[in-house]
Amino acid sequence: PKRILAVANQKGGVGKTTTAVNLATALAAVGRRVLLIDLDPQANASTAFGLQRDPHRQGTYEILSGAAELADVLVETPVPQLMLVASSMHLAGAELELVGAQGREYKLHSALHNTSHAYDYALIDCPPSLGLLTLNALVASDGVVVPLQCEFLALEGLSNLVQTIDNVKRSFNPALAMEGIVLTMYDRRNGLSEEVARDVRSHFGKRVYETMIPRNVRISESPSHGLPILLYDHRSTGAAAYMKLAGEVLKQELQG
Amino acid sequence: PKRILAVANQKGGVGKTTTAVNLATALAAVGRRVLLIDLDPQANASTAFGLQRDPHRQGTYEILSGAAELADVLVETPVPQLMLVASSMHLAGAELELVGAQGREYKLHSALHNTSHAYDYALIDCPPSLGLLTLNALVASDGVVVPLQCEFLALEGLSNLVQTIDNVKRSFNPALAMEGIVLTMYDRRNGLSEEVARDVRSHFGKRVYETMIPRNVRISESPSHGLPILLYDHRSTGAAAYMKLAGEVLKQELQG
Ligand SMILES: Nc1ncnc2c1ncn2[C@@H]1O[C@H](COP(=O)(O)OP(=O)(O)OP(=O)(O)O)[C@@H](O)[C@H]1O
Ligand SMILES: Nc1ncnc2c1ncn2[C@@H]1O[C@H](COP(=O)(O)OP(=O)(O)OP(=O)(O)O)[C@@H](O)[C@H]1O
Ligand SMILES: [Mg+2]
Numbered sequence: 001p002k003r004i005l006a007v008a009n010q011k012g013g014v015g016k017t018t019t020a021v022n023l024a025t026a027l028a029a030v031g032r033r034v035l036l037i038d039l040d041p042q043a044n045a046s047t048a049f050g051l052q053r054d055p056h057r058q059g060t061y062e063i064l065s066g067a068a069e070l071a072d073v074l075v076e077t078p079v080p081q082l083m084l085v086a087s088s089m090h091l092a093g094a095e096l097e098l099v100g101a102q103g104r105e106y107k108l109h110s111a112l113h114n115t116s117h118a119y120d121y122a123l124i125d126c127p128p129s130l131g132l133l134t135l136n137a138l139v140a141s142d143g144v145v146v147p148l149q150c151e152f153l154a155l156e157g158l159s160n161l162v163q164t165i166d167n168v169k170r171s172f173n174p175a176l177a178m179e180g181i182v183l184t185m186y187d188r189r190n191g192l193s194e195e196v197a198r199d200v201r202s203h204f205g206k207r208v209y210e211t212m213i214p215r216n217v218r219i220s221e222s223p224s225h226g227l228p229i230l231l232y233d234h235r236s237t238g239a240a241a242y243m244k245l246a247g248e249v250l251k252q253e254l255q256g
Numbered sequence: 257p258k259r260i261l262a263v264a265n266q267k268g269g270v271g272k273t274t275t276a277v278n279l280a281t282a283l284a285a286v287g288r289r290v291l292l293i294d295l296d297p298q299a300n301a302s303t304a305f306g307l308q309r310d311p312h313r314q315g316t317y318e319i320l321s322g323a324a325e326l327a328d329v330l331v332e333t334p335v336p337q338l339m340l341v342a343s344s345m346h347l348a349g350a351e352l353e354l355v356g357a358q359g360r361e362y363k364l365h366s367a368l369h370n371t372s373h374a375y376d377y378a379l380i381d382c383p384p385s386l387g388l389l390t391l392n393a394l395v396a397s398d399g400v401v402v403p404l405q406c407e408f409l410a411l412e413g414l415s416n417l418v419q420t421i422d423n424v425k426r427s428f429n430p431a432l433a434m435e436g437i438v439l440t441m442y443d444r445r446n447g448l449s450e451e452v453a454r455d456v457r458s459h460f461g462k463r464v465y466e467t468m469i470p471r472n473v474r475i476s477e478s479p480s481h482g483l484p485i486l487l488y489d490h491r492s493t494g495a496a497a498y499m500k501l502a503g504e505v506l507k508q509e510l511q512g
């Protein structure tokens with residue numbers, strides 16, 4: 001793929017899956033060819049597209065372990081131009097299995113870099129930890145999109161994540177950069193939300209997307225219908241926000 | 257400790273830390289002697305009691321690695337009768353370090369079971385994964401309190417967690433049982449919340465606490481003041497809910 005973005009944050013429940021699924025859909029909606037990789041053993045991105053758990057389906061685990069090529073495990077989604085590599089329970093064992101492996105940090109990198117450039121974007125949905133799975137995503141990526149919930153506890157972990165990105169850039173992947181921080185579940189009626197947003201913008205300036213994703217119940221309903229928000233309710237504030245975010249990501253690409 | 261409870265769920269952001277901190281406080285408020293163990297490298301439970309990160313403070317990592325005894329690493333909290341074992345960044349490395357260790361699943365078990373019975377309860381705040389840290393918590397515990405956010409994606413992972421508890425019970429810790437599921441961030445204006453609550457109660461019946469923790473902004477504000485909700489705003493709906501939950505946990509103990 002021409003551009004690989006890891007959607008990562010070790011803090012749990014901040015909107016990583018929601019952002020990976022809906023940003024991927026919004027980029028596909030404006031004509032980009034997109035690949036979404038579910039790197040979380042919870043398989044929430046796979047569920048969000050209506051995939052039932054299937055122990056026989058090959059996916060992310062098989063491309064990490066080398067048992068299959070990327071081209072063999074692609075799954076269609078309800079979104080034209082968007083293909084998915086599904087997660088499975090086997091992925092939970094991958095962290096332990098990879099520990100002793102040769103070049104353990106580069107497994108995803110080699111799986112993704114051997115493919116043709118049939119894709120403009122690949123987005124990787126990461127689990128809520130900084131273990132070997134997320135490390136593989138950071139080593140394989142050009143940029144990191146960091147969803148940040150507008151909550152105090154979510155702010156706490158940001159410096160760890162920034163530090164980890166710097167470490168990976170220095171030791172494994174000099175091309176890696178922070179693509180941007182996206183504020184999620186923003187609720188303008190809630191003073192804390194406002195305070196966190198102000199705090200993050202004062203620290204990170206331009207690295208924070210202008211687009212904020214509002215708290216919107218339609219977003220949390222959409223995975224139960226197996227559809228991204230753009231297909232579930234394209235008139236919702238959530239859908240509009242992810243389209244606007246895609247616009248900012250594309251603008252950034254043009255500016256290089 | 258007489259009773260050890262792991263607060264666990266691999267799904268991120270469901271209220272594990274909030275439940276561990278506030279249930280521990282509520283139990284201490286009614287006279288129990290309580291120990292709270294922060295087993296998450298994010299150290300959110302430590303932050304919630306106002307602890308700044310301190311690379312020289314010993315805590316959970318040192319008791320897991322055997323470098324210190326439990327009695328040497330206890331930290332006072334603003335709550336009488338509640339002591340804390342703090343997390344640190346070193347804990348992030350513990351998962352990888354434990355992989356090759358002898359009896360790797362029993363490290364926390366032996367650290368907790370060598371202490372005197374000075375405590376009535378020990379609560380363990382787990383990270384959002386089913387790796388070696390959470391496994392250590394399950395092996396060391398008598399029961400598992402499972403916070404469950406009233407959201408569709410949170411429901412998806414529940415069967416994995418129940419399966420993991422059964423596996424640990426069979427292979428490592430026959431005493432382990434599901435103490436109870438507590439519904440968190442419940443919002444009665446949101447149909448999805450209601451639907452998830454009904455679904456969980458129909459599947460798990462009595463194993464779901466009657467008490468539901470409402471979505472309450474005072475709860476999400478309290479960690480930024482380094483106080484549990486009972487001390488930050490004892491009149492809030494959040495504080496009342498955690499007191500009620502403590503009552504149910506104590507009632508369950510009496511029934512044995
Ligand atoms: N803007 C939003 N408005 C309302 N609900 C949201 C929003 N974004 C995400 N959610 C809901 O919040 C929950 C957490 O989001 P999500 O699962 O995407 O986070 P995550 O960071 O991927 O979690 P994990 O750490 O477990 O991987 C989900 O139930 C999701 O549907
Ligand atoms: N009942 C509630 N009402 C409002 N906000 C809440 C409630 N419970 C938790 N929160 C907030 O939601 C966020 C997630 O909660 P918390 O951090 O306790 O979850 P967690 O499961 O421990 O997350 P992680 O998976 O990262 O460890 C926090 O910002 C917290 O303050
Ligand atoms: Mg996720």
Ligand SMILES: [Mg+2]
Pocket residue numbers: 272273274296300381382383
């Ligand atoms: Mg937590």
